[in-house]
Amino acid sequence: xxxxxxxxxxxxxxxxxxxxxAKASAYNGVQEDYILRxxxxxxxxxxxxxxxxxxxxxxxxxxFAEHLFVGISAAFWMCMGFWSxxxxxxxxRISSSLSASFKVPYIPSEYVGPFPINWVFxxxxxxxxxLLMRLSSKLGWISRWSLAFIVGTxxxxxxxxxxxxxxxxxxxxxxxxLLVEWRGIGSFISDFNLNIAGQFVVMLAxxxxxxxxVCGLIYFFFSKEHTGLTGRASRFGIWVLMVTFGASFGYTxxxxxxxxxxxxxxxxxxxLGLIKQ
Amino acid sequence: MKRTVPLxxxxxxxxxxxxxxxxxxxxxMGENFTLFFDIIAVFAFFLGGGNLVxxxxxxxxxxxxxxxxxxxxxxxxxxxxxxxxxKIGNAGGIAASVTASGSWFQTIxxxxxxxxxxxxxxxxxxxxxxxxxxxxxxxxxxxTILLIAAFxxxxxxxxxxxxxxxxIPDSLSALQVPNMAIxxxxxxxxxxxxxxxxxxxxxxxxxxxxxLLGIERTYLGEDKG
Amino acid sequence: MFGIMAISFSDIGVALTLAAIGGGLVWLTIxxxxxxxxxxxxxxxxxFVAVSLPVLFxxxxxxxxxxxxxxxxxxxESLPPGSRVLMSFDFDPAMAPxxxxxxxxxxxxxxxxxxxxxxxxxxxxxxALMTTSLDRVVRREFSQKVNGVDYAVIGYKAGNEGVLNVIxxxxxxMFPTDVNTVPLDxxxxxxxxxxxxxxxxxxxxxxxxxxxxxxxxxxGDPGNVPIASGVxxxxxxxxxxxxxxxxxxxxxxIKGAAEYExxxxxxxxxxxxxxxxxxxxxxxxxxxxxxxxxFIIIGNxxxxxxxxxxPV
Numbered sequence: 001x002x003x004x005x006x007x008x009x010x011x012x013x014x015x016x017x018x019x020x021x022a023k024a025s026a027y028n029g030v031q032e033d034y035i036l037r038x039x040x041x042x043x044x045x046x047x048x049x050x051x052x053x054x055x056x057x058x059x060x061x062x063x064f065a066e067h068l069f070v071g072i073s074a075a076f077w078m079c080m081g082f083w084s085x086x087x088x089x090x091x092x093r094i095s096s097s098l099s100a101s102f103k104v105p106y107i108p109s110e111y112v113g114p115f116p117i118n119w120v121f122x123x124x125x126x127x128x129x130x131l132l133m134r135l136s137s138k139l140g141w142i143s144r145w146s147l148a149f150i151v152g153t154x155x156x157x158x159x160x161x162x163x164x165x166x167x168x169x170x171x172x173x174x175x176x177x178l179l180v181e182w183r184g185i186g187s188f189i190s191d192f193n194l195n196i197a198g199q200f201v202v203m204l205a206x207x208x209x210x211x212x213x214v215c216g217l218i219y220f221f222f223s224k225e226h227t228g229l230t231g232r233a234s235r236f237g238i239w240v241l242m243v244t245f246g247a248s249f250g251y252t253x254x255x256x257x258x259x260x261x262x263x264x265x266x267x268x269x270x271x272l273g274l275i276k277q
Numbered sequence: 278m279k280r281t282v283p284l285x286x287x288x289x290x291x292x293x294x295x296x297x298x299x300x301x302x303x304x305x306m307g308e309n310f311t312l313f314f315d316i317i318a319v320f321a322f323f324l325g326g327g328n329l330v331x332x333x334x335x336x337x338x339x340x341x342x343x344x345x346x347x348x349x350x351x352x353x354x355x356x357x358x359x360x361x362x363x364k365i366g367n368a369g370g371i372a373a374s375v376t377a378s379g380s381w382f383q384t385i386x387x388x389x390x391x392x393x394x395x396x397x398x399x400x401x402x403x404x405x406x407x408x409x410x411x412x413x414x415x416x417x418x419x420x421t422i423l424l425i426a427a428f429x430x431x432x433x434x435x436x437x438x439x440x441x442x443x444x445i446p447d448s449l450s451a452l453q454v455p456n457m458a459i460x461x462x463x464x465x466x467x468x469x470x471x472x473x474x475x476x477x478x479x480x481x482x483x484x485x486x487x488x489l490l491g492i493e494r495t496y497l498g499e500d501k502g
Numbered sequence: 503m504f505g506i507m508a509i510s511f512s513d514i515g516v517a518l519t520l521a522a523i524g525g526g527l528v529w530l531t532i533x534x535x536x537x538x539x540x541x542x543x544x545x546x547x548x549x550f551v552a553v554s555l556p557v558l559f560x561x562x563x564x565x566x567x568x569x570x571x572x573x574x575x576x577x578x579e580s581l582p583p584g585s586r587v588l589m590s591f592d593f594d595p596a597m598a599p600x601x602x603x604x605x606x607x608x609x610x611x612x613x614x615x616x617x618x619x620x621x622x623x624x625x626x627x628x629x630a631l632m633t634t635s636l637d638r639v640v641r642r643e644f645s646q647k648v649n650g651v652d653y654a655v656i657g658y659k660a661g662n663e664g665v666l667n668v669i670x671x672x673x674x675x676m677f678p679t680d681v682n683t684v685p686l687d688x689x690x691x692x693x694x695x696x697x698x699x700x701x702x703x704x705x706x707x708x709x710x711x712x713x714x715x716x717x718x719x720x721x722g723d724p725g726n727v728p729i730a731s732g733v734x735x736x737x738x739x740x741x742x743x744x745x746x747x748x749x750x751x752x753x754x755x756i757k758g759a760a761e762y763e764x765x766x767x768x769x770x771x772x773x774x775x776x777x778x779x780x781x782x783x784x785x786x787x788x789x790x791x792x793x794x795x796x797f798i799i800i801g802n803x804x805x806x807x808x809x810x811x812x813p814v
Contacts, residue, residue, distance in 0.1 A: 040388040047389060051396035055403055055546045067346040069393040070329070071353030076390060078326045079361025079382065080626035081319035083375040085660040090316050092678060103372040104683045124313035128320030135327050141279050144497055146317055148283030149290055151496050153314040155485035156294030157667055161719040162485075165748065166478030169723065170471050173747055193448040196456040205464040212468025213475070220476050237472070242419045244469025246426025247461055248739045251755060253405050253427075254434055255600060255735030257553065257790040258756040260402035261783045262599025263395055264557045274558060298724075308668045308675055315661025315668075315676075322660070374657065374681035376630045378637050386630040391595040394627075398596035402790075406549045407542055410797040414805045424798065431795055434757045435788040436563035459568055462742055471743040 005060070012061070016046055019271070026273065045271035048263055090125070093118040174213045176206040212240040284491045291489040330354065357385055426461055433458025515559030523552050523789060527796045534804045545797075552793045553786050561785035565757075565764035573751030574730040575611070575765055577703060583616030585702040586695065590717070591621065591628035591635070592708030597734040598631055603759040603780040604732030605631075605707040607766055609639045612705075614770055618691050619653045620701070622677070624665055624712045629658040629681070643776065650680075650689040657681035662712040666720035670698050670727075699725045709734025714741055718748045732758065760784045 024038030031037055050065040091098045092107045099106040109118040131146035133139045180203045182188070192200055218230060219237030226234040268274045290310055297307025333347035341347075359365065360381035367373050367380040376383045415421040432438040438454035445453050451460060487493035526548050533540055567575060581587075589608060593601045612619050621636070623629045636655065640647060647653055656677045659665045668676040673695065679685050686692045694700065698721050706717045706729060714731035722729040728750050731741060735755025745752055753762055759780030767773050 040384065044388045044392045048392045048396045051393060051400065054400060056543065063343070063346050064349055065393055066397075067349040068353045069390070069397070071333075071350035071355075072357050072385065072390050072393070074322075074326045074329045075354045075357035075361065076382075076386065076630075077322045077626050079358065079375060080629065080658055081322040081660045082362065084626075084629075084658045085315055085319045088659070088679065088683075089312060089676070102683075103370075105679060105685050107678055120309060121313075121316075124316035124320075127313065127317050128323075131317060131320045132324055132327065134324055135331065141498075144279065144283045145286060146320075147496060148286040150314065150317060150321075151488055152287035152290035153294060153310065153664065155287070155488040156291035157311070157663055157720075158481050159291070159295055159485040159489075160298045161663075161724070162478045162481040165719045165723045165744075166474050167482065169748060170475050170478070170743055173743070174471065194451040195448055196450045196453075196460065198448075198451070201451045201460065205460060208464045209468045209471075212465055213471050216469055216472025217475060220472065238419060239422055240465050241469045241472070242422040243426040243461060243465040244473075244739070246423040246428075247430050247466040248736075249423070249427045250430025250434065251735040251739050253409075253431060253791065253794055254755045254757065254787070256398070256402040256405050257787055257794075258600045258735065258783060259395055259399040259596065260549075260553055261557060261756075261786045261790070262779075263392070263399045264554055264786075265599075265779075265783070266392070268554075268557055275560070304671060308672060311661070311664045311667045312675065314664045315659060318660045318662070318664070369682065372683045374629075374633070374655070376633045376657075376681075378633055383630055383633055386627075387634065390627075391598070394595040395598060402553070403546045403549050406790075406794055406797060407545045409794045410540070410545055410801045413798045413801060415802055416805075428795060428798070431791045434755070435791050436565065436784060437788050437792065439566070455566075455568070462739065463569075463745070466739050467742040467745075470740055474740075474743050 012046075016042060019045065023271070041270055045267060048267060052263075090121060093121040094125070170213075174210060176209055178206055178210060179203065180206065208240070211236065216240055280494070280497055283497055284494070288489055288491065291485070295489075326354070326358075353389075357382065360385060426465075429454060429457050429461055433461075515555075516561055519555035519559050519561075519789070522555055523793060526552070527793070527800070530796075531800050531803070534800050535807065537804075537808070549790075549793065553790050556786040556789045560782060561788075562781055563760075563784050563788070565761045565781065565784070567761045567765050568758075570745060570752040570754070571758050571761045571765075573746065574705075574732075574753060575751075575762060577728065577730060577750055578608075578611050578615060578617070579769075581615070581617060581702050585617045586691070586700065587612050587617045587619045587703045587705060588698060588701040589619055589621050589705045590707065591623040591632040592625050592706060592713045593631065593710070593734070594625055594627035595631070597709045599779075599783070600734045600756050600759065601707050601709055601732060602631060602635060603756070603778075603783075604753050604762060605635055606639050607759065607762045607780070608705050608707070608732065609635060610643065610770075610773060610776070611762075611766055613640065613644045613647060613652070614772075617702075618651075620691065621653065621655045621657075623658040624662060624716070625708070625710075626658050626660070628708075632657070650684070651691055654686075654689050654691045655681050656686070663716045663720050666698075666712070666716055670721045670725045673697050697725070698727050701727060703727075704729045705732070706730070707732040709737040713737065714749065714752075715744075718744050722748055732762075756780050756783050756787055 019042040020038050022038075023041050024035045027034035027037050047065050047068075050061040053059055054062040087102050087104055091102055092104050093109075096106045107118070127146040127149050131143050134143035181199050188199065194201060215233045215237035217237070219226075219234045219241065224230055265275075269276065293303065293310060294307050297303040330351065333350050335341075336347040337344050337351070361375055364371060364373070364375060365381040366384070367375070367377050367382070369377055376386070413424065415424050432441075433454045433456075438458070442453040442455075450456055484493060488496075530540060530548070578587075589605070589612070591605060609619065621632055623632055632655065640653060644652075649655070657680070659676055665676055673692075674686050677686060680689065698704065704717060704721060704727055706714045708714060708731075714729070714733055714737070717729050717731070721727050729748070730751045731749055732753035733741060733755075735757075738752055738754025738758070741749055741752050753759060760778075760783070763778040763780045767778065
């Protein structure tokens with residue numbers, strides 16, 4: 001280990017100890033378990049700083065944080081899946097004794113069949129175990145059966161829903177009135193204004209929606225060459241899409257900044273105590 | 278066995294789920310098959326966890342580069358696994374929620390996983406800012422349109438936008454920046470997103486059909502069986 | 503013109519913040535125009551300072567509800583007390599700073615109106631974040647509300663849209679018990695509830711997959727259930743094609759949360775002293791937006807100057 005690394009490591013350990021002591025002292029008399037609370041807040045703060053240190057350069061503290069995150073996340077999802085779905089949905093349907101062990105109410109079979117248990121629920125167990133065979137180099141191929149189940153379910157679920165919500169409903173919603181509150185051209189000119197809820201602005205919005213969707217789709221339609229009228233429509237489609245991407249960019253900036261503000265608020269309030277939440 | 282059975286399973290399950298939408302007597306079967314799917318999804322979590330442990334154990338045992346960090350991954354993994362599976366520190370015992378307040382599992386989530394996850398994404402704020410300075414150029418007409426839309430949204434989604442255009446009279450309120458932002462979102466943005474959505478929707482529907490009919494087989498891998 | 507701004511901290515701190523950011527931008531402009539490269543780390547440091555200072559010296563603003571936010575607020579207001587609301591926490595810590603303020607505001611609003619709320623999640627992380635929200639809002643501010651009667655926590659289930667496909671017709675099949683293994687049949691809040699269709703409103707908070715889109719596709723449209731969403735900013739533009747027919751309202755990003763919090767305090771003064779993270783974050787948010795816009799302008803000035811200098 002290089003000398004500079006040892007010095008940095010030593011400094012971080014000292015700062016950690018100081019922070020722990022300071023936070024524990026601050027919590028003393030205010031909260032129970034003040035030593036533990038001081039430790040936990042310090043841990044959170046140092047992990048936050050470890051990740052932020054990546055902005056300077058990739059370094060051992062960032063790598064430590066990154067690897068810890070991967071391990072914790074994987075186990076987190078496993079535990080949640082186990083308690084919510086395996087214990088919550090599967091065990092109550094396949095075993096009364098296991099249900100009693102896990103203190104979940106047993107669900108008797110809905111079907112009249114040769115077995116006293118809800119035997120159909122062994123199907124996902126079998127498919128689940130087959131999926132785990134992927135870890136084996138020789139029997140890995142059999143996990144395809146489970147994969148086929150997953151793919152088939154996803155395809156079956158999506159087919160109707162996307163057709164209805166993202167196709168039919170969207171087409172239907174695009175047929176908006178192109179003349180709103182129309183009382184003739186004279187009235188339109190005399191009442192003309194740029195109020196956000198006014199006739200002209202609402203009509204303009206509807207025209208943009210209608211033409212924007214049609215021209216956007218023309219832009220994505222590659223079976224006909226984009227020349228002449230198709231070319232002009234396609235060009236308008238690109239402009240509409242560019243506005244869309246610009247709006248998405250604006251919102252993305254907004255979202256990312258919010259996350260940074262959230263982390264800095266934590267550092268300045270919970271850890272350093274400089275501001276009140 | 279390697280291809281025919283999976284193709285049959287895909288066709289059978291997918292078709293049944295589609296039919297269950299239209300035929301109420303089959304609805305219960307459709308619900309059950311979806312429930313099976315949910316249970317198998319948890320086995321996929323186990324597969325992910327098992328694979329992670331296998332890879333990092335291998336890295337540690339062979340003393341590969343950065344194997345020390347693999348120990349960190351394994352430590353975090355087993356600590357959370359033990360805390361969650363045994364519900365350590367859970368005041369309500371085995372019957373209480375795994376995420377009960379004060380349990381080790383919930384505490385590790387709040388104090389370790391939460392800061393790690395949120396800070397990783399917070400880093401992106403810096404990169405977005407840097408990219409804005411270095412790469413966001415009005416090089417042509419399309420890029421300029423994109424830039425103007427982004428500007429209006431960035432300004433319109435802050436109270437500053439309201440402040441600088443509050444003097445504009447009501448009859449011209451569409452020119453106030455926040456209203457321009459609202460108009461962009463609910464008109465051209467809506468149109469563009471809808472065109473994309475219809476395209477993706479058609480893509481999903483046709484891909485689902487290809488999968489169910491066995492035309493699309495890439496998910497089965499490459500070998501022939 | 504500045505009537506909507508109320509400086510809530512020392513004016514010196516705010517002035518210092520504005521001067522530091524303004525001075526930094528001027529320096530950056532001069533350096534860029536002169537053609538001297540600005541190192542990446544300097545940009546990062548500037549962003550860090552530009553966001554940190556307004557966090558330390560907050561500027562708070564008054565907010566006005568935009569139509570998509572107003573639609574959600576009015577819907578919750580218009581439901582008679584005792585209405586059933588299903589609220590889903592479909593997010594992780596990476597979205598929490600934006601989305602959790604919305605979730606907390608929804609909770610406060612619904613429980614104040616006397617609605618009965620059921621909490622669930624399609625994300626494993628959502629259940630853990632739900633615990634923090636329940637501790638912060640329900641158990642602290644609404645301690646008189648009874649679990650199982652006024653609200654229920656049924657938590658997380660794996661399976662994404664698979665979960666929704668079942669609960670749209672039979673909620674007990676997917677959630678036989680609540681998170682504490684108490685059968686739904688023994689919780690009065692579920693009397694007469696068979697599926698999502700028996701809820702008066704579904705409030706989704708999230709921003710990824712599965713999220714508001716899946717709720718529309720698998721519950722809102724097939725079950726004819728009103729859906730309102732509070733989503734991370736990245737997702738908000740994608741949901742507009744569903745508004746208002748398929749999604750009745752959208753809170754997009756921290757601005758949406760701030761607008762909602764502001765209106766909540768307006769209508770329910772008892773929340774005047776409760777934390778409003780959305781409103782608080784709008785100060786740093788605003789300055790960060792202005793800094794990024796300035797970056798784009800400076801970058802473009804440099805670009806056009808360098809293009810002029812290049813031989814044709």
